Amino acid sequence: MDPILIKTIQFFLSLSILIVLHELGHYIPAKIFKTKVEKFYLFFDVKFALFKKKVGETEYGIGWLPLGGYVKIAGMIDESMDTEAMKEEPKEWEFRSKPAWQRLIIMLGGVTVNFILAVIIYIGLAYAYGEQYIPADSLKDGVAVTEKAIGDKLGIQTGDKILAVDGDPIEDFNKTYLKLVEGNTMTIERNGQVMEKEIPVDFIATLLEDEDRMRFLSPRYPFIIGSIPEDSGNKDAGLEVKDEVVAIAGDAFTYFDEAKELLEKYKGQDVDLTVLREGQGRLQIPVSISDSATVGVGIGGLSFEELEERGVLRLETNTYTFWESIPAGLDKGVSTLTSYMKQMKKIFNPDTGAYKGVGGFAAIGGLFPNDWNWPAFWGTTAFISIILAFMNILPIPALDGGHVTFLLYEMVTGRKPSDKFLEYAQMIGFFLLIALLLFANGNDLYKWLFK
Structure with missing residues (x-):
């Protein structure tokens, strides 16, 4: 299957899981507090929906615009901008009629679920696969x-x-x-x-x-021959894949970066390579070094495990019992969130130039591997879930964090912002999000066209 198609399928599967669970984070506490939920949608249903079905008081559906999803809670100024209902007298089952602490829990539900989901995934990965690393x-x-x-x-x-x-x-x-x-x-x-x-x-x-x-x-890798192309000038010299080159014209070295300096020294000359070959020991192979200081072979071909056997590096694997995986997963979730916050701090500092790396859907899709790999898929999904949690809690109107900010203001001061103020704030936040969306995806387009 084409790698782009595989990435696309993984992207939409991951996005769908995260959106549905995020919106459930709002939906469940709303229902617990007896607040009417009018709509529950995966993706946006601008003008029309791909699917919809009303069950009880809630319409469930799938929109055609994959920019997110939403739950429409009665008596709340949200992305639907349905202000007509707000002109009527508040009903007991509306969001605006609920105590501030209940409204706060409803608004925090989405980001809470996103973070908890990431931690659960990290717990599962730690328990099922452990963690392999290079000390x-x-x-x-x-x-x-x-x-x-x-x-x-x-x-x-x-x-x-x-x-x-x-x-x-x-x-x-x-x-x-x-x-x-x-x-x-x-x-x-x-x-x-x-x-x-x-x-x-x-x-x-x-x-x-x-x-x-x-x-x-x-x-620092040794000079291991990974391939010998058909058009190589040394194709018939006697070199073999997995030979380790350890000397050029008698000058010994340990790592490939040292070999590059010697290749520059002997470019354009015929020299002997000293190679180590499994089962045959040290061999002298006459070759020609090109004018561009190459032997005409591909480098690599050894796994980390094989490199460990050669003493180049050491691999360690942390394994976890089920109970051990819980704090390990929680620690991974917290450290990932902390790391992402540090990166965002760099992005908001123009001097770093990090804003140039802000990406949209193409950049997010590029996080997934080219082939179907469940550990990589779930690891990437957990990371995106952390991103969604952080981005949604930012104090920007139209995001959960904007609603939370106004609710905290109300709880501290005892004064509720007017519906008109909330309406204007929602509009400003919406335009800010559109601008960010255009900037991020514009960056993707620029990189695709010019880099």
Whole structure:
């Protein structure tokens, strides 16, 4: 199946689950407090609906515009902008007639469900699959900087050990990249010397200049031959896939980044490669180094498990019993939310340039893998659920957070904002959300057209 189709199916499945559960978070407490719910919709039914059916007092349906969903609660100024009903005398079953604390619970229900859902997913993933990671201290010779320009901007080099970001020790190598994006300072070790460095405020903007080069850090890998193309000048030299090249013209090395320097030294020359081959030991293979300093082979072909066997890195897996998975899942939910809040702080600072990376539906769809992978699907769904919880609680009119802000004001001051004020606030919030939607999806379109 086409990868784009797989991503699209995963995106809509995930979005549908999250929207329905979010709206249930509003619907259930509304029903508990005997508040009339007039509509419950997945997606928006502008002008018409793909499906609708009335059960009791509530119309359930599926709209055609996949920008979200909604529950229409009687006696509430919401995205439906149905202000006519608000001109009538309040009814006991309307939202506006309920005590402020009940209205607050109804409005907080959606984001609460989103966060709880993410935690439940993380609990399930921890229990079913555990957590595999590469301990940062297992990279005994530091990291490889695969994009020198980005490394120079950040101030790190191949062979550096990144010990901490903002004083927080790096234990999982896989989290290094995200911590650098979120952080302000880093602690590195270079040639045995520990030093503190500031992370440039516009470092994120540097990464966004070419998103294909964003993953600029990796473990330092040996020179393992992963493939030999048919058009390679050394196709018949005697090299084989999974050979490990350990010397060029007698100059020994350990990692591929060291081999690149030697390839530059011997480019355009005929030399012997020393390779290690399983079952045959060390072999000398005569090859020609091209003028562009290449051997004409693909690099890689080994799994993390095979690299661990060769002593390049160490893999560790945290396994959890059911009861252990509960605090692990909760911790994952809290840390993911905290991490996302740090990223949003960067986005709201124009100096970082992080706003250039704000994405819309295409960016969210791109989070899903190219093939169907249930752990990856659920992990991505949990992450998006965290995003929805955070975004919805922002104090912007038309979002849950806007309603919550006005309710808290009412509870503190004892004065309820007028319906006219709420109506205007809802309109302003709606236009702000449309502007954000256009900006985010415009970013996606720009990247697709010009990058």
